[in-house]
Amino acid sequence: MAGIFSHPGYARFWAADAVSTFGSCITTVAMSVLAVVTLHAGNLQVGLLNAARWTPYLLFGLLAGVIADRYRRRPILVATDLIRGGLLATIAILAATHLLTIYELAAFMAVFGALSLLYDASHQSYLPRLVPPAGLTAANARLQQTSALAQTTGPALGGTLVTVLGAPLGMALDAVSYIGSGLTLASIRRPEPAPQAADRDLRAELRAGLAFVYRHPVLRSAALTLHLRFFFASVISTVFTLFVLRDPGLGHDSKRAAFGLGVVLAVGGIGALLGNTLSGHLAHHSAGHLMTAERLAEPLAWTLAPLAVAGPTAWAMAAGAQFLVWLALGTSGPAEMAYRQSVTPDHLQGRANATIRSLNWGMFTLGAPLGGALATTYGYRTTLWLAISGMAATAVVAALSPMRTAQVAVTVSDT
Numbered sequence: 001m002a003g004i005f006s007h008p009g010y011a012r013f014w015a016a017d018a019v020s021t022f023g024s025c026i027t028t029v030a031m032s033v034l035a036v037v038t039l040h041a042g043n044l045q046v047g048l049l050n051a052a053r054w055t056p057y058l059l060f061g062l063l064a065g066v067i068a069d070r071y072r073r074r075p076i077l078v079a080t081d082l083i084r085g086g087l088l089a090t091i092a093i094l095a096a097t098h099l100l101t102i103y104e105l106a107a108f109m110a111v112f113g114a115l116s117l118l119y120d121a122s123h124q125s126y127l128p129r130l131v132p133p134a135g136l137t138a139a140n141a142r143l144q145q146t147s148a149l150a151q152t153t154g155p156a157l158g159g160t161l162v163t164v165l166g167a168p169l170g171m172a173l174d175a176v177s178y179i180g181s182g183l184t185l186a187s188i189r190r191p192e193p194a195p196q197a198a199d200r201d202l203r204a205e206l207r208a209g210l211a212f213v214y215r216h217p218v219l220r221s222a223a224l225t226l227h228l229r230f231f232f233a234s235v236i237s238t239v240f241t242l243f244v245l246r247d248p249g250l251g252h253d254s255k256r257a258a259f260g261l262g263v264v265l266a267v268g269g270i271g272a273l274l275g276n277t278l279s280g281h282l283a284h285h286s287a288g289h290l291m292t293a294e295r296l297a298e299p300l301a302w303t304l305a306p307l308a309v310a311g312p313t314a315w316a317m318a319a320g321a322q323f324l325v326w327l328a329l330g331t332s333g334p335a336e337m338a339y340r341q342s343v344t345p346d347h348l349q350g351r352a353n354a355t356i357r358s359l360n361w362g363m364f365t366l367g368a369p370l371g372g373a374l375a376t377t378y379g380y381r382t383t384l385w386l387a388i389s390g391m392a393a394t395a396v397v398a399a400l401s402p403m404r405t406a407q408v409a410v411t412v413s414d415t
Contacts, residue, residue, distance in 0.1 A: 003135075003138075004131060004135050004138045004139050004142060007130055007131050007132075007135065007139075008130070008189075008190045009130045009188040009189070009190035010130045010131055010139060012184050012185065012187055012188050013126075013127070013130055013185065013188065014142060014143060014146070015184055016077075016081075016180075016181040016182075016184035016185045017123075017143055017146065017181070018146045018150075019177050019180050019181045019184065020081065020177050020178055020180075020181035021146060021147050021150045022150045022177065023173065023174040023176070023177025023178060023181075024150075024174065024177075025150050025153075026161055026162070026170050026171075026173055026174045026177075027088065027170070027171060027174040030162050030167045030168075030170035030171050030174070031049075031109075031167075031171075033162050033167040033170075034091075034095055034100075034105070034167040034168070034171070035049055035102060035105065037167070038095060038167055038168075039100065039101065039102045039105065041102045049102065049105060049106045049109060051365070052106040052107070052109040052110040052113065053109045053110070053112070053113045054113060054361055054364060054365065055110065055113065055365070056110065056113040056114040056116075056117050057113065057117050057357070057358050057361040057362060058358065058361070058362040058365055060114060060117060061117060061121075061354050061355070061357065061358020061359070061361075061362070062206050062209065062210070062351070062354060062355060062358060063202075063206075064117045064118045064120075064121040064350070064354045064358075065121050065209050065350040065351035065352070065353065065354025065355060065358075066202060066205045066206060066209070066350070066351060067118060067121070067122075067350070068118070068121040068122040068125050068349070068350025068351070068353075068354065069125070069195060069205070069209075069347055069348060069349065069350035069351055070195055070200070070205075071195065072192045072193075072194060072195070073122040073123075073125055073126040073129070073192065073350070074126060074185060074186075074188060074192050076118060076119070076122040077119060077122050077123060077126060077182075077185050078182045078183075078185045078186045079182075080115045080116070080118050080119040080122075080182075081119065081178050081179070081181045081182030081185065082178070082179060082182040082183075083115055084112055084115050084116065084119075084178045085175045085176070085177075085178035085179035085182065086175070086179075087108055087111060087112050087115075087175075088112075088171050088172070088174050088175035088178065089171075089172060089175035090108070091105065091108055091168075091171050092168045092169065092171040092172040092175060093168075095167065095168040095171065096168040096169075117354075117358070120353075120354075120357060121350050121353055121354040121357070122350065124337070124341070124349070124353040124357070125341075125349035125350045125353050126192075127139060127140070127143075127341065128341045128342070128346065128349060129190075129192060129346070130188075130190060133338075133341075133342040133408060133409055134408075136337070136338035136341050136342055136408065137279065137280070137287075137334050137335050137338040137408060138280055138334070139334075139338075140333070140334035140337045140338055140341075141276050141277075141279045141280050141334035142276075144272070144276045144279075144330060144333050144334055145273060145276040145277065147272070148269050148270075148272035148273035148275075148276055148326070148330060149269070149273055150269075152266050152269030152270055152272075152273060153266075153269075161173065195347060205351065206351070208348065208351065209348060209350075209351025209352055209354070209355050210351075210355060212344070212345075212348050212351070212352055213352050213355050213356060216343070217402045218288070218343075218402045218403060218405060218406050219340065219343060219344075219352075221398065221401035221402050221403040222291060222336065222339070222340075222398075222403045222406060223355075223356050223359075225295060225394055225395075225397060225398040225401065225403065226336075226356065226360060227356075227359050227360060227363060228390075228391075228394040228397075229295065229298070229391060229394055230360040230361070230363040230364070230367070231363040231366060231367045231390075232367065232387045232388075232390045232391040232394065233298075233363075233367070233391070234363055234364040234366070234367030234368050234371065235367040235368070235370055235371035235374070235383070235386075235387040235390075236302055236305075236371070236384060236387045236388065236391070237368075237371075238367070238368045238371035238372055238375075239371045239372075239374070239375045239380055239383045239384055239387070240305055240318075240321075240384070242372070242375055242380060243305065243318075243380040243381075243384065244264060244318055263315075263319065264315070264318050264319045264322050265322065267319040267320075267322050267323045268319075268322030268323060268325065268326040269326065270323060270326075271322065271323035271324065271325070271326035271327035271330060272326035272327070272329060272330035273330065274327055274330065275326065275327040275328065275329065275330020275331035275332075275333075276330045276331075276333070276334065278327075278330075278331050279330065279331050279332070279333070279334045279335060280334075282331065282335075285335075286405075286406065286407050287335040287336060287338065287339040287406040287407060287408050288339075288403055288404040288405050288406035288407065289404065290331060290332040290335040290336070291332050291335065291336050291339075291398070291403055291404075291406060292398055292399050292403060292404045293328070293331075293332065294328045294329060294331065294332035294333075294336075295394065295395040295398040295399065296395045296396075296398075296399060297324070297328040298325055298328050298329070298391060298395070299388050299389075299391040299392040299395055300324075300392075301320075301321055301324030301325045301327075301328060302321055302325060302384070302387075302388045302391070303321075303388060304317045304318070304320050304321035304324070305317070305318055305321040305384055306380075306381040306384040306385055306388070335408070338408050339406045339407070339408050339409075340352065340353070340356070341353075342408045342409040343409050371383060371387065374386065
């Protein structure tokens with residue numbers, strides 16, 4: 001896998017991603033402390049703050065893909081990183097001077113989410129311009145390994161920094177990480193061709209991105225089953241958090257439950273890190289086989305959660321569920337992304353990636369509140385079983401679909 005760093009520009013691309021990923025782990029903790037402790041936000045206000053972060057993905061996801069295809073992608077990455085750094089620095093200053101309200105924070109997060117959406121569409125589409133198709137699985141695996149490492153160690157680091165320095169300074173540190181990421185990306189010297197200026201018809205461009213994803217027989221089955229996977233996963237993840245914190249078998253003591261949740265999530269990060277490492281060794285297998293295996297393995301892994309009853313064994317089973325789920329996701333993720341990038345023409349990369357990503361994350365706006373409502377009515381375990389059953393049915397559909405035939409293309413066509 002070390003050979004991927006020989007491709008011009010990839011090492012700096014990876015370094016920029018690593019810096020901002022670890023910085024974002026600080027913000028995850030700092031934002032919660034800032035909203036709940038500093039601004040004394042209520043439950044509804046915290047919900048609105050979280051919704052503000054992801055709403056742009058649902059509203060403007062397809063438009064972000066058009067922009068990523070119309071213009072050079074590296075300048076978009078640099079600009080969005082620098083502006084996001086400036087936004088976080090502004091939040092830190094306003095919070096430190098007691099001039100920030102929860103609604104202003106939500107407005108900042110909506111803008112931050114829109115910039116992140118544009119960054120994500122360009123980020124996933126820029127990688128094939130740095131790495132040839134044969135190296136995409138390894139390149140994506142290295143990026144996801146870094147993300148998994150941040151997921152494992154970042155929350156603890158963020159919590160320590162916020163405890164010592166306070167939430168405003170924690171936000172300021174993340175601002176520095178985004179600015180550092182932007183400057184690192186700006187230092188990449190590999191030439192990037194300007195997209196052709198012809199056919200600038202927004203409606204036609206949106207339609208072309210949707211048509212490519214959902215008319216491609218293999219990509220269509222992969223995308224649709226992924227959307228459904230995200231829907232059921234959003235229900236499960238919402239209920240799983242409540243289950244760990246509030247179920248009598250696991251969460252009698254709030255402090256112990258909160259600490260336990262952190263440990264359980266960290267174990268998931270270890271699984272993701274191991275899966276990303278294994279993906280490089282399994283690159284000789286077809287992407288379709290790895291994707292199908294993940295779809296089937298995930299619901300099986302989640303069954304450990306509702307089976308957990310009480311005591312240390314219950315905590316171990318909850319952690320085991322997280323470990324196995326993220327092991328499966330970490331193993332298949334690089335291959336799935338490599339397949340998508342390799343079969344998509346360069347001029348459609350932004351729209352194809354944004355179409356799939358936007359609808360994936362859009363599922364959270366539907367599944368998360370549904371999970372909460374079902375848990376209130378039927379309880380945590382019953383809701384988990386319902387969502388796991390839905391995810392298992394989706395996995396069977398995926399296993400019988402053309403997705404299982406997916407192969408990473410040797411060359412990328414631009415026709």
